[in-house]
Amino acid sequence: MRNTFVKTLVKLAQEDDRIFLITPDLGFSVLEEFEEKFPDRFLNVGIAEANAVSIASGLALSGKITYVYSIMPFVTMRPFEQIRVDVAYMNTNVRLVGVGAGLTYGPAGATHHSIEDIAIMRALPNMTIFAPSDPLEVEKITAESIDHKGPIYFRLAKKGEPIISTEVANIQIGKANIIRQNPQSSIAILFTSNASDIAIEVTDNLENLGKHTDLISIHTIKPFDYDLLENLLSTKQYIFSIEEHSIIGGLGSVIAEYIAESHYNPIFKRFALPDEYSHYVGSQQYIREKYGFTKDHILKNILEQLV
Missing domain, CATH: 3.40.50.970 (Thiamin diphosphate (ThDP)-binding fold, Pyr/PP domains)
Incomplete structure (x- = not known):
């Protein structure tokens, strides 16, 4: 990037x-x-x-x-x-x-x-x-x-991230970038920044299990695309956020704040880093694993939420 x-x-x-x-x-x-x-x-x-x-x-x-x-x-x-x-x-x-x-x-x-x-x-x-x-x-x-x-x-980020957007994607400040969309889905995964690799892997696994899932890149945290969030809350039963940031104050917090003042009651769960500094020193993947910020851990938690 x-x-x-x-x-x-x-x-x-x-x-x-x-x-x-x-x-x-x-x-x-x-x-x-x-x-x-x-x-x-x-x-x-x-x-x-x-x-x-x-x-x-x-x-x-x-x-x-x-x-x-x-x-x-x-x-x-x-x-x-x-x-x-x-x-x-x-x-x-x-x-x-x-x-x-x-x-x-x-x-x-x-x-x-x-x-x-x-x-x-x-x-x-x-x-x-x-x-x-x-x-x-x-x-x-x-x-x-x-x-x-x-x-x-x-x-x-700086790790040679692949292009996951389509060339026709309408990418602009304040508007979410819809990576995948399925009109039959009841699940939406919203992710941001360098959590794209995990979000894609989780979505792929859900699809393989027959769980249709929308995948959305929130590249602008502020101003937030509340129009998209409003649409998701009115059409989806499950909403999940994934971010390599503290559980406090990031993408998940923006979504939770909006839900708290709305009339919607979705099943919503945030996946992020814990509220602590890492005393582990090693590769990005090594520290992700220490904190359970991995595809396997997140997928397991999502499947437990689905009814």
């Missing part, structure tokens, strides 16, 4: 000289093409994340469209006050681009895991949250971000 983002940004920057890219000393082997082609619109500020965000805001206020690129904890948590005041409060055209969703940087330990980022960014007024599931969503929304008014947080 990150490679798709950079390639798309390079293409857009050739046509729009307002685009400016800032990094706090990260993105090596990824950002070089942009730096070489647009040296006067690229800035490495060193290991100074707060400065990166404030500089980006200042450039945005002078008419630039600025993108700040870093590993997720370093582009959301370390400079949080600057994001809150200089970006969200000022409603500036800053795009915070974080890589390494969820447990992607598993071997680096809890300091590099990103399990609270959606919850943190959701709490900020004016902030749009984009958590793509495949490179096509990245390409489409990056292009749309040029004309978007206000800040955006990009939650990108």
Whole structure:
């Protein structure tokens, strides 16, 4: 996804000289093409994340469209006050681009895991949250971000995710991306970001068992596609959410909050990471297994819910 983002940004920057890219000393082997082609619109500020965000805001206020690129904890948590005041409060055209969703940087330990980022960014007024599931969503929304008014947080994975969207998919900010749809289904699985592999495997297994299932990528967490959710609640008996994020504050919380204030009473269950920091150090898959965030565990739980 990150490679798709950079390639798309390079293409857009050739046509729009307002685009400016800032990094706090990260993105090596990824950002070089942009730096070489647009040296006067690229800035490495060193290991100074707060400065990166404030500089980006200042450039945005002078008419630039600025993108700040870093590993997720370093582009959301370390400079949080600057994001809150200089970006969200000022409603500036800053795009915070974080890589390494969820447990992607598993071997680096809890300091590099990103399990609270959606919850943190959701709490900020004016902030749009984009958590793509495949490179096509990245390409489409990056292009749309040029004309978007206000800040955006990009939650990108970095493991060479496959394209699961169709070329005719209507991908736009604030609208869910329907990957599979079956008019006979009573089940809907909503997923976001780098949980796509598990969501697809679970859906495949349900279909093999004769359980027709809709599969929907929620690439925009905020603003949320409540029209789609309303339709699902009125037509589906079972709704499940899957996300590699804390059980608190992410996709599942958005859905639960809406259900709580509606007149619907579906069978709804969230699948996410537990409310704790990982003391396990290892691959993404290794830590997923330690927390039961796997296809087998989720499928077993879903089947127990079906009646």
